[in-house]
Amino acid sequence: MEIMDGIHQITLGGDGSSGSHPTVSAYYVQGMDYGVFIDAGFPDEERTRPLLDYWRDTLGSPKTEWIFVTHRHYEHGGGVKLVKETTGAQVAVGAGDAEAVDADIGQGSKVVDKPLHGDEVFDLGGRHLRAVATPGHTLGTFCYLLEEEGILFTGDHIMGQGTVVVRTDEGGRMTEHIDSLRKLLDLDLKTVLSGHGPVMNDPLAKIPDLVRHRLERDEQILGMLREGTNHVDDLVSRIYGETSERLGFLARHQVVAHLKKLEEDGRAIAADQADTYRPA
Structure with a gap:
């Protein structure tokens, strides 16, 4: 239309x-x-x-x-x-x-x-x-x-x-x-x-909220790493709870993207075990 x-x-x-x-x-x-x-x-x-x-x-x-x-x-x-x-x-x-x-x-x-x-x-x-x-x-x-x-x-x-x-x-x-x-x-x-x-x-009002949400998620994940939740799948479970297979797949990608950003920022380090991170 x-x-x-x-x-x-x-x-x-x-x-x-x-x-x-x-x-x-x-x-x-x-x-x-x-x-x-x-x-x-x-x-x-x-x-x-x-x-x-x-x-x-x-x-x-x-x-x-x-x-x-x-x-x-x-x-x-x-x-x-x-x-x-x-x-x-x-x-x-x-x-x-x-x-x-x-x-x-x-x-x-x-x-x-x-x-x-x-x-x-x-x-x-x-x-x-x-x-x-x-x-x-x-x-x-x-x-x-x-x-x-x-x-x-x-x-x-x-x-x-x-x-x-x-x-x-x-x-x-x-x-x-x-x-x-x-x-x-x-x-x-x-x-x-x-x-x-x-x-x-009113997109110019929405965009800062989107940025803020991403940065807050960074801090949430970093806090969980410091508490000892280090595996990607465990982080997904703590953040998103139970999800469908499709949404769980997408949630995992989202968490990985934040972890890689934290790694780029020098705030997290990929551990030797696969899909595991720790605070820098």
């Missing part, structure tokens, strides 16, 4: 398939010269078809130049191959995630046309969209800013509900994630549109 002038939100999923969230949002942004997608849904046609149906039936198959992917995860970039073939649009993704998108989503064939490095600006006609490098969640996570309106599309970097998991196994780093959050405070933001959750109309 059109949620702002020339900005359309298409909600996909609803079957619990988008990770720990019930749905994922992709967006279509219309300029006077052409339109663009922000993210492209799932890798299978059944779950991505509503995105293309909306583009064709509601919007009338408008000229579309780009598919901007926020990051490599399958519910955000999974549909790029199908959307690209249907619309003729080119695919742009953060350089740090480009190889993974080609390998995992393109299944070895090249689907990424433009690896992004940050601050590229695209003139849609009356609207300028700037690519903003925000690594942390993954190595190549990007946000996209409509400069004139102060509207930022964030994918998972900032979510309308909950906090994002930092995936160190995919090049993510907690230190970079926090730095990327702080970087957004320098932008004149009015609205955040994320891949999960409601519209955020």
Whole structure:
């Protein structure tokens, strides 16, 4: 549906398939010269078809130049191959995630046309969209800013509900994630549109809270290390309690990301035993 002038939100999923969230949002942004997608849904046609149906039936198959992917995860970039073939649009993704998108989503064939490095600006006609490098969640996570309106599309970097998991196994780093959050405070933001959750109309108030939460978690984990809770799995149990298998998997990644940050900060040390840390 059109949620702002020339900005359309298409909600996909609803079957619990988008990770720990019930749905994922992709967006279509219309300029006077052409339109663009922000993210492209799932890798299978059944779950991505509503995105293309909306583009064709509601919007009338408008000229579309780009598919901007926020990051490599399958519910955000999974549909790029199908959307690209249907619309003729080119695919742009953060350089740090480009190889993974080609390998995992393109299944070895090249689907990424433009690896992004940050601050590229695209003139849609009356609207300028700037690519903003925000690594942390993954190595190549990007946000996209409509400069004139102060509207930022964030994918998972900032979510309308909950906090994002930092995936160190995919090049993510907690230190970079926090730095990327702080970087957004320098932008004149009015609205955040994320891949999960409601519209955020006061993002500059939310961002410091997100940073504070991460730093408080650092201190909580460091305190537990000092108390003798040293194994990753024991830390996960103390912090999160009983969880489903899926949420437990994500919680473990989150704890590992904080431990690696504490190690980078010189406040914790990886012990000889696997998945075990101690205070520095």
